[in-house]
Amino acid sequence: MQEEKNGPVKPKVYIAIVNEIEIAVYKALNTGAEILTAAGFEHLQCHTLYQKLKGCDFEKVSLDQAIDLSNPGIERFTTKGPDVFHYNVDNEPEMTDKSELTAHQILLAKGINPNNHYLIQVLTVGNVSYADNPSQPIKMICTGMDFISGKWQDLVDIEEYGKQCKPVPPAKLYRIKVDKGYHTWPKRYITVPQLIEFEYPNNTKPVEVYKFLNTSPKPIKLKPDEMVDLTEKCLVRFTIQPKEQEDGLSDDHIQEEPVEETVKIRRDFTLPEEDIEFLDNLGLLWEAIANQPGMWVMIHDYPIPVGYNVQKAEVALLISSHYPAAEIDMAYFHPSLIKVSGRTINNVFDQVIDGKNFQGWSRHRKPGEWRPGVDNIATHLCLVDNWLVKDITR
Structure with a gap:
């Protein structure tokens, strides 16, 4: 550095005003990119620089254009958003001067028919x-965006995909199973009332809807106003059950003297395949025993909701020789359930099954509510769970 009498030579400083803020640079010639960088901007492609000369309007300065800051005619600089936005569709470059585009517009600009394809934004x-x-505005990002197109499926069978837990692709129509009927729906989402309408149009009786997932051993109750996503992974089907069952002693409950208890896992009779699959997926020990008299399915360590004297109990279901054409009625618990509130459980009775004293709950469907081909052990246990929860508040 050259020395003078009074010390080192100080470098020349040039002042530029960018968006009303002064910046200092140490050379006269600077490109538009250098001025933006000196002003603290990142992603330079996201900003457009303009300079104001005395007596003139603002004029655009390109990123590689050199500006002489020693020019006394320069008044100030200002910046605006980008003039164009770059993006890729199916790995091919596109650009637009609009800050927002819909998926429909992006597909059309690419020459892709939105009736046959949909848009997917690729993210990290x-x-x-x-x-x-398809009409939702997508805010364009100046640093670039990546999209790909997907082809609509004409029809997707929800049950088929759910049984295999495969991701459900977007489709023009979805085939869904409600009870034993199959229906098509043109949207990804469906409400609980719409599901009910499939099987019970103009229904006025209180009912509840359950969904079956391949990953859940028990059906999941849906809220009355719930919006159901048909593309939920592992969704298989839906069932509709009466919301309330009548209390009252049944004429066909069975009394029997105690017999010797056995610890052997018994399968004295064969259940339908869907019942076996359901019971196995519960992860609980279960048995199918006969000659008690009658045929019984016994489920050990069945979870009992909070509010009773036990957290789990053995549940017995009486299976008719005509099942599944004939209904399952009531449920039996060992040990007997007692509400921690001290309130009485109405319409219960003692029943000896497999040498143990069970508490029978006299709860019944109304005539005609059992639907062969739809109802089974899984749907009946939905009702049993409802009885347990409801009785706590009585």
């Missing part, structure tokens, strides 16, 4: 599908 973590929202 996960993707976003616009199959159900």
Whole structure:
């Protein structure tokens, strides 16, 4: 550095005003990119620089354009958002001067028919599908965006995908099973009342809807106003059950003297395949025993809701020789259930089954509510769970 009498030579400083803020640079010639960088901007492609000369309007400065800051005619600089946005569709570059585009517009601009395809935004973590929202505005990002197109399926069978737990692709129609009927639906989402309408149009009776997932051993009750996503992974089917059953002693409950208890796991009779699969998936020990008299399914360590004297109990279900055409009625618990509130459980009775004293709950469907081909042990246990929860508040 050259020395003068009074010390080192100080470098020349040039002042530029960018968006009303002064910045200092140490050379006269600077590109638009250098001015933006000096002003603290990142992602330079996201900003457009303009300079104001005395007596003139603002004029655009490109990123590689050199500006002489020693020019006394320069008044100030300002910035605006980008003039164009770059993005890729199916690995091919596209650009737009609009700050927002819909998925529909992006597909059309690419020459892709939105009636046959939908748009997916590719992100670093996960993707976003616009199959159900083709008109939703997408805010364009100046640093670039990646999209791919997907082809609509004409029809997707929810039960088929659910049994295999495969991701459900977007479709023009979804085939869903409600009770024993199959129906098609043109949207990804469906409400609980709409599910009920499939099998029970103009229904006025109180009912509840359950969904079956391949990953859940027990059906899951849906809220009355719930919006159901048909593309939920492992969703298999739906069933509709009466909301309330009548209390009262049944004329056909069986009394028997105690017999010797055995610890052997017994399978004295064969159940339908769907019942065996359900019971096995519960993860609980279960038996099918006969000659008690009658045929019984015994489920050990069945969970009991909070509010009773036990957290789990053995549950017995009487199986008719005509099952599944004939209904399952009531339920039996060992040990007997007692509410911690001290309130009485109405309409219960003692029943000896397999040498143990069970507490029978006299709760019954109304005539005609059992539906062969739809109802089974799984759907009956949905009702049993409801009885248990409801009785706590009585």
